[in-house]
Amino acid sequence: MPRHHDLPRQDEQTVSIGSLLAIIRPIFRHHWPRLLGGFVALVVVDFLQLLIPRFVKSAVDGLSSGIATPQLLLRLSLLVCLVAILVAVLRFTWRFLIIGFSRILEKKLRDRLFDHILRMDQPFFERWTIGDLMAHASNDLATVQMACGMGLVATVDALVMSSAALGFMVAISAKLTLIALLPMPVLIVCTRILSGRLHHRFNLVQEQFSLLTEFARATLVSIRLIKAYTLERFQEQRFAALGETYVRGNLKVATIQGLLFPIATLVGNVGMLLLLYYGGALVIEGRITIGSFVAFVSYLYMLIWPMMAVGWVANLVQRGITSLRRIHRVLDQQPVVSVGPTIPLPGGAQYLYSCRNLGFTYAGASHPALAGINLEIGPGLLGMTGRTGSGKSTLCKLLLRLYPVPDGMLFFQGVDVNHLSQADIRERIAYVGQEPVVFADTIAANIAFGRPEATMEEIEAAARAAAIDGEIRAFNEGYQSMIGERGVKLSGGQRQRLALARALLCDRPMLIIDDALSAIDVETEQQVIRGILSRLAGKSVLLISHRVNVLRHAERIVLLDQGRIVDQGRHEQLLIHSFYRVMVEKQRGDA
Template identity: 55%
Template sequence: MKDRGPDHPQGWDGKNAVRLLKLSAGRYAWRLAVGFLCLALVDILQLWIPRVMKHAVDGVSTGADTALLAARSAQIVGLALLIAVLRYFWRWFLLGFSRLVERDIRQDMVNHVLTLDRTALHGRTTGDILALSGNDLASVQLAAGMGLVAFVDAVFMSVAALAFMAALDGALTAIAVAPLPFLAVLTRTLSARLHRRFVQVQEKFSELTECARTTLASIRLFKAYNQEEAQTARFDALGRSYVHHNLRAAMVQGTLFPFAGLVGNASVVLVLYFGGRLVMEKTISPGDFVAFIAYLHLLTWPMMAFGWVANLFQRGLTSLNRIHDLLSDRPSLQDPSRPVPVPSPPLTLRLHECTFTYPGMERPVLRRCSITLEPGITGLVGPTGSGKSTLCQILTRLYPIPDGTYTVNGMDVNRLGVADLRSLIAYVPQDGVLFSDTIAANIAFGKPDAGEAEIVAAARATAIHEEILAMENGYETRIGEKGVRLSGGQRQRIALARALLLDRPILIIDDGLSAVDTETEQIILSHLAEYGRGKTCLIISHRIAQLLDAHRLLVMEDGRIVDAGSHRDLLERNAFYRTIHEHQTRTLCAR
């Protein structure tokens, strides 16, 4: 998560946050217009009821009959029914607007996150993004819904009520509003403190969400290492910290909202005292006094609401700014202004003296690494940590590199569209990710419109077809999150089948058969040899046997390609290659 500090010295920009909300509001201007019209009519009708009460009370004072009281009562009932109908419609339009804003911003977030690359996402955890789309977005929805409604309602009602009160008695109105400046000063003073504390609350919620996600995703590991109690303690500590920061924010809220109510009640006391004297002096009529009290009652809600609205808006703006920060992130991999067409197969990939360092690290993983991959199968071996997986990610265009460093058929990849180049590559990473879906859907992930025959052919090529048929629902068997119902070898073969189904001119396998038994491995390798004809294939493995049929073998150490040649050549001159070959040969013989 990006660390901007509790005060957001360079991160907080309310204008950007409001601009983000305006983009959504512009799409539903008609809904807002109709909703606020209904809200305004409700307020006008509420303001009209005290006038009816005034005439009723004055009528009683002058000895009017019960027919007049019945007529006035019927007017109030009719106004109340009309208010109920209009309230239904303003809620449907305005609160519905807030839900539409929530949906649109969530969709924008998902769309935007899918455009970001690993460099752009380096400073964010999954829990942070989940918190933004959950707790933060809920705060935005509440501010854009009830917060906006309460604010507009409070402003309109305040102005209108003050106007009606002034029409009855200007001096008494001035007395009634005398405490309001104290509320304005307090609200302004506490708003900045509320913002700082809400930022801390949302950041703690992100940490809590990430801890929960990690716990669920790795629950088997926690059990295997008997770490349930330790993880429970960590989660409890984060939960206590989250509650602590919420209570600190509540302390500020607990000052603002009650004080707003105190100001409103102070106005009532002043009006009762001074207004009562005016009635006794017959300066105003009893009906005027009752109407004035009713208007003051209507004004009390806005005075109390301003504290509540300030709280909602502060939370909403804080969350909206955090969401804006995410939407402001830009991928470091950018398409050129005029991308050139991708070369036609067969393809030759060249990496020339590439040096690469992960964001936030000082030591480079690749050090002036040069490699040429021509059509055919190229095998790559190297010790753990030598940069093999990083090399695969560079070749797959998951990270940016300088101009002239990486070419395809002599064409600089920075002149090609990122998606265009990736459309040429089928990539099988070390951790072959599977989804909580059917086996067929997982194999067809990169080609959703693939037919059953294509899916079966890919499964046969990775020697898993028979195992799939033996499952309860065959290819429609759901495999659970991350393929939890499968063995490691089955997960790897399904991930490989997914890549083979794409039938792309470049295939990169990063140790994708490490969990497969030797017999099955040989079946798969024979299919790969046939599949790789005319294609550019790079297979990384720690098993020498997997690479014996490769057209060319490479050895990688300390971020560089240090040797290349045939199996026999490397046995003669490369100590690392010879050592692992002898070790694996002895292991096989021992079996």
């Protein structure tokens, strides 16, 4: 029996840097003029800042030698002011261009991630929690944005500033430069050790954030159930425990970050100490001027920032790579429902679905959910019933192409579904599930979800067919009433009929109703059935229900048991079957 297997979860460590960069490389290519302008402004700012110590050197040497004049000092002061103004303007320019680019990159990555998630099939959402996906679309994207924004800025700034400062320092005294840089290997070794640990700990923090987000989402969604069972305190304790774990993880990350900065500062200050000792001796010996010594000190101060930036950049890069790996793990997933070379869907006023020895087994299940199903779903009302777990909802999911099926088992318009576009099939099917989905929007917007362009007359006609028009008008604002998150202002029966009105408004050739009338009273149920039959004449309707009053309107009823069709026929014909007869007698007794 064919099985649906779990998607293999790729080991994050096996993904190459090249594969990760391939995710963001197209965005960089598209916006290279913006980046080029930003980095040019950044480099010019760095070189302008390097000119100021030269002006100070000239002023100090002039003062120490007695050749300085007020005009010289005024000219140097004006030059410093001019450089400062240019630095301010260009600094705004590079921030606008480069940091702005990082926000554009974040937006494009979020759009790509969202589009990819929308294209995934049911098995994907059985493996990934909503909280995990929300963490990818929030924390992880923000981390990548920071790495591609300030991380790039700090990297380029540190490279340019350190290279230029070293050049000026070597020009003053190569020996003194070597002495000032003696502590640098300590920083390199410490950064390498701490960066590896940072990657592992930050990855754990992101996973803990996913758990925290998912728990909060699940709690809010089921808030009425939690209150009904007075579990508020219990949920608070569980949430607090998750939050404590998340904080501990962040503290471990902060410990590493807290070590990087002090180590970089210590290395810079040790270099300054060596400079003061040996550089002062060179001044006393007259081998360099006081102005050169002051300029050298200024350049070394400029070099301390790149030293500190090493730790900061390493932190940003490691966090960015970790988050990009997590995003790559989602983008690397592919739908299990495969489609071979597609062919055009044969047209027609009526559509036919055919099952030929159809079988399906869920991943990890020991028994098939469906086996040997031979069935045709064509124009007219086809009923289906059976015990709980007999495979009725599974069949609906296969018809909607939410799970994969082998070749030669499922046909739409006479063509194997594996050779048809999933969109072509789904665009011709309206579906009402067991758990109706409604949104925190107006009633009209909920009904028009499948056809946003529908007029109010069409929306009202669909609501009348679903026997909910009168109840909608009883609301203060009628069809413009907000129904709250997950339809909290509606009863279960109202939500079901609203979802049915949405499906009827779509006016598609095929309608699948998966036990979506269970919360409706008998009188309303008959109104709904009449509305369905009046609007869907000549269309294909699959109606799954356990209620005899609904099923008896069907031209044919299919009885499922343990994933197999055990009988089919009209209502009167199925009365000879024990299960169906017991169901009828019980419902008559209840009535």
